Amino acid sequence: MPVTVLLVDDEPLVRAGLRAVLEAQPDIEVVGEAADGAAVIPLVRQLRPDVVAMDVRMPLLDGIEATRAVLRTVAEPPKILVVTTFENDEYVYEALRAGADGFLLKRARPAEIVHAVRLVAEGESLLFPASVRRLAAEYGEGDGNRAARAVMERAQLTEREAEVLRLMARGLSNAEIAERLVVGTETVKSHVSAVLAKLGARDRTQAVIAAYESGFVAPG
């Protein structure tokens, strides 16, 4: 059974782009489109998508309000993936507070977009740490950090995973972590993979960046 997606964006071009990227995957199916947040609720009720890819800036009802509305009124709501255009970062953590499961920059590569859809469909919350870093760097203090912190809290790492992430953030290799925790390297690899998936990180470097950006570990 494929992952079903509903696209919500006021720009037809963006919808077409997302559709092209997602439908290229055999396990993802775009079941509908909407041009405004106001149209989302009936469509969600009718189509029962697994994931809603939702723009934040839209006329009538923006992505944040639409997210709140969906989560408030729909039983077994879909996962909400907030799509942002890079300029409107302050909306991002608002959306996360509203209950969105992750966000994504429009300028992300196709592979990243596909990855994001699959991850939220599986119930993982995510962000791309590098994206947060970029946002934070370009729009003053605070917001990017709050967004990252919000995602880290939502990441729901288990105790063991958090322990592994802390050791990763101290520069240890898998073998060294295994030695430290007195377990096998395969076990460590399992935990590392879980951490990467939950944080939406591609590799251990991005995971460590997320740890710093979110305040999970602090410099100095």
Add this chain to the structure above:
Amino acid sequence: MPVTVLLVDDEPLVRAGLRAVLEAQPDIEVVGEAADGAAVIPLVRQLRPDVVAMDVRMPLLDGIEATRAVLRTVAEPPKILVVTTFENDEYVYEALRAGADGFLLKRARPAEIVHAVRLVAEGESLLFPASVRRLAAEYGEGDGNRAARAVMERAQLTEREAEVLRLMARGLSNAEIAERLVVGTETVKSHVSAVLAKLGARDRTQAVIAAYESGFVAPG
């Protein structure tokens, strides 16, 4: 021609350990030992070692004063590698300010110790980022950070290398950095290798940690 090393530590056991580790390498030769900082200067003049591995805490003349004395009085002074026992972190950045080229925890693995000696012998300054992180975590704010910052300043990254490190700290892969800088991936690999060598980092994750710990990049 092998790298020649002078060992300076008041504990014979530590000297014996360092000697065993270093002499196991065909390209490293321990040419002398001293039990106190006061004996260092004549020995340096006589033996002309490439590297002095110096403990910080010693009777009569500590490692910091000994470092200052050597650099002040000897022409073409050797590289100074400060060996610390983990408890005395506040001495570390003092030693770096005094002109030491790097430091090393006694509990480092043999391979790391050898690596450190080779690096400083080649003229690179270094530290082990994970070690700094550890120090900083265990002894409040400031000191570890200052030590890391001092090393980062001493690392003398070129403009290009600094640019590459910034992109590494945003989670980009070598291929992505190459794309961004409009150069080949082999070029990026060269820069990355240079950054790792200068920072004494084993992999890109440790380099990013060093970047955060030193304030080279800042979270939020």
Add this chain to the structure above:
DNA sequence: GATCGTCTCCCCCGTGCGGGGGAGGCTCGC
């Protein structure tokens, strides 16, 4: 008793990474 989540360990497999070399072209300063 059955289910779920966590922690543990195992397999295969591709590839990005990093070490080890080398080399040409460029600018700058001596």
Add this chain to the structure above:
DNA sequence: GCGAGCCTCCCCCGCACGGGGGAGACGATC
């Protein structure tokens, strides 16, 4: 003119890493 430093690109090579599977043991929860 000549070297030093930097940037660029190339080769070979081993390995840690990470994806994608699966599976057993344990405790908590239902």
